[in-house]
Amino acid sequence: MALMPFTDSMFLLVESREHPMHVGGLQLFRKPDGAGDDFLRGLREDLLKADDVPPLFLRRPARPVNTAGYLAWTQESEIDLDYHFRHSALPQPGRIRELLELTSRWHGTLLDRHRPLWEIHLVEGLQDGRFAMYNKIHHALMDGVSALRHMQSTLSDDPDDHDCPPPWGTRHESREKSAQAPRSVVKTLEQLAGLAPVAVKVANEAFREHTLTLPMQAPRTMFNVPIGGARRFAAQSWPVSRVRAIAAKTGTSRNDVVLAMCAGALRDYLIEQSALPDAPLIAMVPVSMRDKTETESGGNQIGALLCNLGTDKADAAARLTTINQSMRDAKRIFKELTPIQALLLSGLNVAQLGVSAVPGVVNNTRPPFNLVISNVPGPRKQMYWNGAHLDGIYPASVLLDGQALNITLTSNSDNLDFGITGCRRSVPHLQRLLLHLDTALSELEAAVA
Template sequence: MPVTDSMFLLVETREHPMHVGGLQLFEKPEGAGPEYLGELRRDLLANTEVRGLFRRRPARPVSTLGYLGWTEDTELDLDYHFRHSALPQPGRVRELLELTSRWHGTLLDRHRPLWEIHLVEGLRDGRFAMYNKVHHALLDGVAALRHLQSILSDDPAVRDCPPPWGSRQPEPARPAHRPRSLLAGARGTLGQFTGLAPAAMKVAGEAFREHRLTLPMQAPRTMFNVPIGGARRFAAQSWPLARVRTVAAAAGVSRNDVVLAMCAGALRDYLIEQRALPDAPLVAMVPVSLRPRREDGAASGNAIGALLCNLATHKPDPAARLATISESMRDGKRLFSELTPLQTLLLSGLNVAALGASPLPGVVTNTRPPFNLVISNVPGPRRQLYWNGARLDGIYPASVLLDGQAVNITLTSNADNLDFGITGCRRSVPHLQRILTHLDTALAELEAATAA
């Protein structure tokens, strides 16, 4: 088990579940009867071909070193992992999000493979939902979404899509042990480490001489940067991708810059509403995938870098906020492009290192946060997809929270939409759903500010 993966098991506690999740909404295929979901579940359970990743459970920990390896569950209980639930009346999306909030706040059983899937019926508009969660030690958000896409189809007539634990392709054979190639790999890794000193000098020059980088521990204290409990709230909504694309083209910035500006405007309005907006600008940690673009749904583990972005929440003008955000992200990406992948990963670790001390008593309440929240934009499907004839309507990511990080915003593209999922500490972030209203307002303000 790589160290980057085992750390997610090591830091997990009851207050800090370390799984990523997602809520998908589907329209039933034409002609689906009242027993559609029950029959679908029975058919899927009959498919016992399981991708090896979903048979892994942590091997016995090695003293204080934590978990160092995986073991395979040879008697996987699919009926435990794949569950069928129904919403209470009146079956609104509100009830679905409340149920999702509860599921997302419970720990996965480490005596079993670290994943669960819930098939949900009872929505009054006739749709059905699927909530899934998988431990961050197994998959990061990018890999999880790529796996989901790999089991779907762009053909509504296809009825042989694999179950969520399956795969369209056979498991690849494990490579034979080759000492020479391992030695070469070790030499390459050593070379990467020796390059860290000049990389660190480059970062220092950017940050201190040119004042162009946002560094950790510069963020102001906010109501989000407090110790958290284990209970969660989850809110979700979609916006047309075309609206974001239009603003990006008018302002000459990236779509991700516009998304970050939406979030900045929403957070500013939410904190004003709570009478808690700091004078200094909020700082977001923006995960950057280090995976190859062509990597398929068989990816596993974690390959994520971390940029820090100035959200300019102290500026009332939405156009000025957007310009500052774009400049901040441009400088960070330019620096990453000049580093090797390992150097990027290690220097990203410096951006988030302070979170490692957050469980210690008094650290969160007596120190400045390394950043205020995580805002993650995960690439999703570019075309309309189906699951055994059911039309995929929405993909809403649910993410991880830590002490000092009581809210997370993650979104993904889904054909013509952007689907936002907001995860918050139930105790620390009141009226979480209000952030959705403020996101809508922020997008409208950006449209007005950039209109010709």
């Protein structure tokens, strides 16, 4: 048995029927030219013969039914791949609607802790001839960004490459990431010693200059309630060229435009539900704080920024201006901090989520923010899996008490692929957000024309 890192243990500890703690994703593929009706069955049979399963995909809690299950991992000696890699068919008429309903059901069910904590579903029966794959893996094993990167590692940019690994496999030998040599104690103490001036600066920006959004400023909304275990999932793609054009005309970033799309959609959705608050919604936005000139060897530089979405403004251009200014102010503060200081400020932005499962907390406190909107880099080229053309990558995320809605998107060649995860009880008619996202993008285009 291997001792479990504290972060892994916490994801297992907080999981319950109401709070499944796995991340997932839905991929859409077009079969290779000339592929017959037995393409998927043959592909699955071939992949099940793969006996080289990476250690991560053999890992399960050492004692699934007691507290020791939160303390140590063990490796499965013989994995039942036929259980983990399943073949399913959609009910007729096999529309995207049926696919999303099935994905919603799968995403709301818990993983079996007596087995390695992942499942993959190969899905046929779409009326347009395409097929899909839904995968989920426990957050204790892999976070959403890592899961997306792993999925990309199994793809190829060559349509004639029919030797791609299975979704649980890898093209390269797995290497345990060696921990980077810790910074010297003196350097760390110097950074910690600078926290007092940092606190003064943050307070000045927030309370005197009014340029920084802090936790607990978000209004209470229909999304900030205790949640149930069932999920709804919705997904759609938009051309990245449309977002890029708006960003170029307004001097904003593409992520600002994406946030403005989400803001417009949330505003329209909440108006439909007669639930739009007077104060603007606040989004938690995971953002890379790495300078564009830095290499990837610089370590983890991710900030949890809070963004004013300007949902109190009816004008699309005004919302984009508010979002751009809010993100610029937050990034400016973060760039002036050391890595440790930035990490601690990020922790302040999300700290309340750690106690959201305590009874009464969600109903009796203001939310630290209203929802998470995450933009994760995806493949820049057109990708294929064993000759099948990848049409879409739609992330499915974790929800917590007080956070009944999550919007995560990823770039995919020429598209932006949105995956929206919601609590089935708390967020009715989730698919309406897709229509509102499309409307919001059109309004932004009209506003800058």
